[in-house]
Amino acid sequence: MALIIKGLRKGIALAIPFFILCTLQLCAQRSEPQLIWDNFMAVGIAFNLDQDNESASKKDREQVISITLKDSETAIFGKIENTHNSYSFFPVMPFTSGLSYQIKCEQQIIHEFLVPFPKNISRSSVTNIFPSGQTIPANLLKIHIYFSQPMEEGRSMDYIHVLGENGDTLQNIFLNLQPELWNESQTGLTMWLDPGRIKRDLQPNLKMGPPLNIKSKYQMVISKFWKDKHGMELLDDFTKTYAVIDEDREKPDVETLEINYPAIKTKNVISIDFRESIDYEVAIEAIYLIKGNKSIQGNVTLINHESQWRFKPEEPWSQGNYVLIIESRLEDLSGNNLNRLFDRDLEHDKTEPPDNHQVEISFTLPQIAVQ
Numbered sequence: 001m002a003l004i005i006k007g008l009r010k011g012i013a014l015a016i017p018f019f020i021l022c023t024l025q026l027c028a029q030r031s032e033p034q035l036i037w038d039n040f041m042a043v044g045i046a047f048n049l050d051q052d053n054e055s056a057s058k059k060d061r062e063q064v065i066s067i068t069l070k071d072s073e074t075a076i077f078g079k080i081e082n083t084h085n086s087y088s089f090f091p092v093m094p095f096t097s098g099l100s101y102q103i104k105c106e107q108q109i110i111h112e113f114l115v116p117f118p119k120n121i122s123r124s125s126v127t128n129i130f131p132s133g134q135t136i137p138a139n140l141l142k143i144h145i146y147f148s149q150p151m152e153e154g155r156s157m158d159y160i161h162v163l164g165e166n167g168d169t170l171q172n173i174f175l176n177l178q179p180e181l182w183n184e185s186q187t188g189l190t191m192w193l194d195p196g197r198i199k200r201d202l203q204p205n206l207k208m209g210p211p212l213n214i215k216s217k218y219q220m221v222i223s224k225f226w227k228d229k230h231g232m233e234l235l236d237d238f239t240k241t242y243a244v245i246d247e248d249r250e251k252p253d254v255e256t257l258e259i260n261y262p263a264i265k266t267k268n269v270i271s272i273d274f275r276e277s278i279d280y281e282v283a284i285e286a287i288y289l290i291k292g293n294k295s296i297q298g299n300v301t302l303i304n305h306e307s308q309w310r311f312k313p314e315e316p317w318s319q320g321n322y323v324l325i326i327e328s329r330l331e332d333l334s335g336n337n338l339n340r341l342f343d344r345d346l347e348h349d350k351t352e353p354p355d356n357h358q359v360e361i362s363f364t365l366p367q368i369a370v371q
Contacts, residue, residue: 031048040230041229043090044088044091045101049087067104069101070102077092099231121232124147125238126238129145129146130144130279132305137244137246139335139342140333141198142279143220144189144281145160145190146188147189150185150186150187151229153186156174156180160220160221160223162221173211197210199342200343213244214244218242219241220239221238222238224238248333249336251336254326257361263317264366267313267315267316269310269311273308275307278302283306284302286326
């Protein structure tokens with residue numbers, strides 16, 4: 001009998017540590033977490049827990065799981081999906097390549113993972129900047145920047161700087177917009193110079209003056225340390241030098257447009273010479289052609305420092321009546337559109353601006369022999 005009791009005690013003694021070990025392994029990882037990729041971006045992480053907690057609800061289990069940057073206590077915002085012991089976490093923004101993260105359960109680290117840089121992905125670069133010319137009006141309103149790949153958002157003010165002639169970084173040049181004005185592919189960013197400093201007699205203008213001074217030169221620098229969506233820094237710094245000329249306080253004049261028409265049975269371009277630089281982003285969208293009730297499909301480009309609009313059709317031109325439509329929101333580099341000035345002198349100009357939605361220019365393409 002003594003031997004039996006002694007054996008039971010020994011068995012209980014061995015069972016207690018075993019039970020504790022099983023309990024501690026509730027949040028332990030069963031297998032290596034697997035990153036979930038979409039278009040070369042790590043959009044989620046899939047992982048397992050060693051066993052289910054029968055006494056806890058699904059909601060309770062999800063509440064004790066968090067993902068943080070390595071050595072950080074702040075949980076990353078996202079959504080957890082669960083099937084039995086299999087979990088997937090999808091952050092609001094994709095994980096950043098080159099950074100390490102931690103999966104925690106009840107604040108205990110159960111795994112760390114490093115997000116690698118995607119294979120066969122080249123580093124991003126600045127591909128275009130508009131205005132593309134060397135001179136800009138002193139009341140320039142917007143700058144458009146294009147990158148070769150989607151960029152990290154919300155950080156433009158950290159990596160875009162304007163330097164004066166003495167090399168000093170100018171302050172409060174741009175309007176700090178949040179969210180920033182990115183295109184759908186997140187490769188194009190529009191930066192507004194502070195309108196409060198551009199418009200005369202507003203408090204920012206009276207206190208700080210205009211962002212740019214006439215007859216001055218400025219360098220716009222985009223730092224190579226800006227990271228793209230994959231966490232990779234730009235290939236190199238980008239610098240654009242501008243010389244500032246007088247303010248532009250006149251609306252674009254459609255009466256002085258020079259239009260070159262194409263021949264039928266060709267895919268030659270139709271072009272409009274505005275005789276001044278116009279805003280790139282607006283011009284791409286605000287000018288188009290129709291024939292009857294049908295839009296003409298084709299490719300739009302701007303050349304000669306955005307002073308000339310060109311349209312190349314997908315199909316050859318045919319004989320008939322066309323309408324070239326220019327929406328009144330078309331604007332020059334200073335934000336003056338076809339209807340009104342951006343910085344209007346209300347004290348001396350009492351006239352009410354027109355409220356036209358568009359300008360329509362009709363033309364007919366005759367039968368012309370192809371050269």
